Amino acid sequence: MSFPKDIPMHDVFASIADGLFTVDADWNITFFNESAERITGLTTAQAVGQKCWDVFRSSLCDGQCAIRQCLDGGKRISNKSIFIIRNDGTKLPVSISAAPLRNSKGEVVGGVETFRDLSEILAMRRKVQEMARFEDIVGRSTALDRVLKIMPQVSASSATVLLLGQSGTGKELFARAIHNLSPRKDKPFVPVNCGALPDALLESELFGYKAGAFTDAKADKPGRIEMAEGGTVFLDEIGDLPGNLQVKLLRFLQEKTFEPLGGLQPVKADVRVVAATNRDLKKRVAEGTFREDLYYRLNVATLRLPSLTERREDIPVLAHHFITEFNALQGKTIEGVSEDVLHIFMAHDYPGNVRELENIVEYSFILCSSGFIQVEHLPDYLQYSTGKGCTEGGLYGTMDEIKCRAVRATLKRNNGKRMATCRELKISKDTLRRMLERCPEGE
Amino acid sequence: MARPVLYERHGAGSDAVERELIMAEKTLLCLACYQNRLASVCENADEYKIFEIRESKSYPAGLLSLPSKDPMDRTSAILACGVTFLLCGAICEETRIRLEQGGIMVFPWLTGTVEQALGAFMGNSFAPLAMPGCRDRFRRNGIRRGRGGCRRGFSSDQVI
Numbered sequence: 001m002s003f004p005k006d007i008p009m010h011d012v013f014a015s016i017a018d019g020l021f022t023v024d025a026d027w028n029i030t031f032f033n034e035s036a037e038r039i040t041g042l043t044t045a046q047a048v049g050q051k052c053w054d055v056f057r058s059s060l061c062d063g064q065c066a067i068r069q070c071l072d073g074g075k076r077i078s079n080k081s082i083f084i085i086r087n088d089g090t091k092l093p094v095s096i097s098a099a100p101l102r103n104s105k106g107e108v109v110g111g112v113e114t115f116r117d118l119s120e121i122l123a124m125r126r127k128v129q130e131m132a133r134f135e136d137i138v139g140r141s142t143a144l145d146r147v148l149k150i151m152p153q154v155s156a157s158s159a160t161v162l163l164l165g166q167s168g169t170g171k172e173l174f175a176r177a178i179h180n181l182s183p184r185k186d187k188p189f190v191p192v193n194c195g196a197l198p199d200a201l202l203e204s205e206l207f208g209y210k211a212g213a214f215t216d217a218k219a220d221k222p223g224r225i226e227m228a229e230g231g232t233v234f235l236d237e238i239g240d241l242p243g244n245l246q247v248k249l250l251r252f253l254q255e256k257t258f259e260p261l262g263g264l265q266p267v268k269a270d271v272r273v274v275a276a277t278n279r280d281l282k283k284r285v286a287e288g289t290f291r292e293d294l295y296y297r298l299n300v301a302t303l304r305l306p307s308l309t310e311r312r313e314d315i316p317v318l319a320h321h322f323i324t325e326f327n328a329l330q331g332k333t334i335e336g337v338s339e340d341v342l343h344i345f346m347a348h349d350y351p352g353n354v355r356e357l358e359n360i361v362e363y364s365f366i367l368c369s370s371g372f373i374q375v376e377h378l379p380d381y382l383q384y385s386t387g388k389g390c391t392e393g394g395l396y397g398t399m400d401e402i403k404c405r406a407v408r409a410t411l412k413r414n415n416g417k418r419m420a421t422c423r424e425l426k427i428s429k430d431t432l433r434r435m436l437e438r439c440p441e442g443e
Numbered sequence: 444m445a446r447p448v449l450y451e452r453h454g455a456g457s458d459a460v461e462r463e464l465i466m467a468e469k470t471l472l473c474l475a476c477y478q479n480r481l482a483s484v485c486e487n488a489d490e491y492k493i494f495e496i497r498e499s500k501s502y503p504a505g506l507l508s509l510p511s512k513d514p515m516d517r518t519s520a521i522l523a524c525g526v527t528f529l530l531c532g533a534i535c536e537e538t539r540i541r542l543e544q545g546g547i548m549v550f551p552w553l554t555g556t557v558e559q560a561l562g563a564f565m566g567n568s569f570a571p572l573a574m575p576g577c578r579d580r581f582r583r584n585g586i587r588r589g590r591g592g593c594r595r596g597f598s599s600d601q602v603i
Binding site for chain 1: 477483484486487488489511512513514515534536539551552554575576
């Protein structure tokens with residue numbers, strides 16, 4: 001649909017809330033709307049006729065100009081988060097989009113850039129960030145809220161707790177939160193990873209040993225349960241506990257006593273047990289690798305922790321949390337993630353859950369020294385997830401961009417064979433040709 | 444020894460307040476550049492070109508190429524070179540404060556080629572190179588000759 005010729009363009013552009021400016025082929029500003037004046041602090045008279053880099057003063061000017069990328073690559077840029085420097089020296093975060101301008105013959109005659117002030121949005125995000133914190137657990141999604149709502153009551157009791165959740169969902173964080181909210185908060189919290197220690201060591205580690213129990217046992221050594229006296233012991237990967245220790249643990253849960261290795265007398269211990277696993281314990285009970293009586297002893301208060309894909313709305317808050325942490329650790333001042341990175345984060349599946357998101361942010365810190373984390377700072381598998389970008393849960397970008405990625409990914413999968421690509425996508429040869437012409441190289 | 448004298452003029456009618464800076468014999472001028480012009484944003488510069496100023500002439504004295512865009516890394520590198528003056532485009536207030544606390548006199552909000560920037564510095568007038576919307580920052584105070592042959596009056600447009 002072509003734009004009606006009699007519409008006063010000036011009034012149209014003046015009404016846009018986003019800043020907008022156009023440049024000619026020599027990078028001189030030819031138009032500067034009112035919102036651009038408001039955001040940059042410069043008047044139209046001061047801007048028009050000047051080089052755009054002298055007016056816009058963005059983190060992309062001087063080598064990474066968005067309009068130049070458009071002109072060179074032939075593609076539009078949208079929603080890139082950068083900052084500009086206003087006359088008073090303050091850094092203002094903005095989101096920009098840029099596109100080439102062509103005349104009626106299709107020749108490039110300049111470029112257009114629009115930009116939006118992000119400072120209010122970022123301020124609101126920071127406020128949400130502050131509100132979205134419970135103990136050290138960050139997030140306020142519905143799925144997480146369901147767990148957090150009952151945590152205070154669960155913590156206040158002395159019932160054994162079983163935390164179920166995939167790897168990387170923060171089971172230890174929740175265990176600590178339960179301990180910190182309980183009357184035992186001033187006593188020790190002792191974590192034990194039952195899957196990390198060899199079976200032979202695990203018993204002595206958990207229950208301790210007496211001098212002479214085995215070679216080199218020269219003195220008594222208290223186990224982790226004894227060390228947690230009055231407090232909480234956190235048994236992570238409880239599904240990996242060997243059979244003989246399951247019996248001992250069951251006895252401890254029932255009678256609050258245990259025998260150290262080589263000991264003759266039972267030892268009493270007032271310790272609350274919080275256990276966690278990413279295994280399906282019911283299935284293990286059915287298979288006979290986990291005791292049914294122990295399962296029911298542990299399953300008094302069960303909290304199921306949502307995976308990150310079940311709480312996607314927490315992803316921005318979590319990303320911001322990790323950025324704040326790494327900024328403090330590394331002495332950097334990274335502002336946040338750009339809008340297109342946020343799209344990628346929201347679309348990714350996170351098999352490693354929150355831990356994977358933390359690793360991604362940590363990786364990005366290696367390549368990003370300041371400003372906003374951009375797509376090029378992300379690990380390769382996120383940058384080049386074009387195939388995933390076309391599947392459910394992986395869609396991001398404009399419809400044209402999604403179509404381009406789908407076509408290119410299918411062509412690559414079929415080793416460049418066009419007919420095979422047409423058959424897979426169920427489109428004609430002409431349709432494929434037209435789509436490829438519209439898609440820039442490398443998209 | 445060159446002893447630049449800097450004027451601060453607070454309003455049209457007030458008396459000028461003179462500030463003397465005792466400088467080392469060598470005056471090092473740094474330009475935050477992108478290719479052959481001043482970078483529009485100091486923190487974006489891909490090269491910091493250093494010039495030695497001696498007897499009203501400028502001599503190339505080196506080049507700082509800093510791949511790290513971290514503002515603190517760049518500030519430390521510039522300070523380590525013994526630079527006295529920095530000419531640049533737009534600059535964040537915190538970066539500017541950090542540089543000035545390190546003893547560097549910063550002249551920001553400038554645009555132009557390297558030659559133009561050097562000419563402006565040697566000619567003691569930056570107003571023609573002011574970025575759009577920044578001309579009011581530069582108020583020319585004129586040149587003053589100091590006492591004694593070794594004192595050279597140096598005035599600059601005070602940047603506010």
